Amino acid sequence: MELEENNVPEESGNDYVEIYSKRAIFWFAVLASPIFGGVLLAYNLKAAGYKKALYIVGIFSVLYTVICNVAIYQYVVINKINLNDFRTTNVDPHFITFGFMSMGLRLIGGFIFTQYFFRKYFPEDDYYPKSIFTALFATILVKMILAYIAALFQLEIIF
Numbered sequence: 001m002e003l004e005e006n007n008v009p010e011e012s013g014n015d016y017v018e019i020y021s022k023r024a025i026f027w028f029a030v031l032a033s034p035i036f037g038g039v040l041l042a043y044n045l046k047a048a049g050y051k052k053a054l055y056i057v058g059i060f061s062v063l064y065t066v067i068c069n070v071a072i073y074q075y076v077v078i079n080k081i082n083l084n085d086f087r088t089t090n091v092d093p094h095f096i097t098f099g100f101m102s103m104g105l106r107l108i109g110g111f112i113f114t115q116y117f118f119r120k121y122f123p124e125d126d127y128y129p130k131s132i133f134t135a136l137f138a139t140i141l142v143k144m145i146l147a148y149i150a151a152l153f154q155l156e157i158i159f
Helices: 022-032 034-048 051-078 093-121 133-154
Strands: 017-019 127-129
Touching: 017 034, 022 034, 022 093, 022 133, 034 051, 034 093, 034 133, 051 093
Parallel strands: 017 127
Antiparallel strands: none
16 A cells, blocks of 8 residues: 555645743743743744844833732731741741732733733744743753852851
């Protein structure tokens, strides 16, 4: 039995672009930080050729991350939450609210990236999903470096 060459689907290189999926952007924004979701979305926009939108998403992700951090910091300061209280058995109710507030702000950021920006620039599913392993490795590496630097400052090793 011979296969006909006409039955093989043709691949058109210009119709599809390999980008991070909507789901990957959402979960990176929620689990890591809105800035990580914004970086993935900015990479998608660059790959698709949306140079102007790249700057808009980049500025938005930085500003949104700063606003979230300032809001969380203000909540911690106003309610005088000791962030080391999780080690004790008496957990302050504000500490639980602080956690929900942080997760809520990251969820909102993830929804903004996926439901507004991603839908605006990628309305159809005409892309190949890109593997997240490189982005996951980079995120873990950056988080570990930031945690190490934070630990150095907390232990007052840096002069």
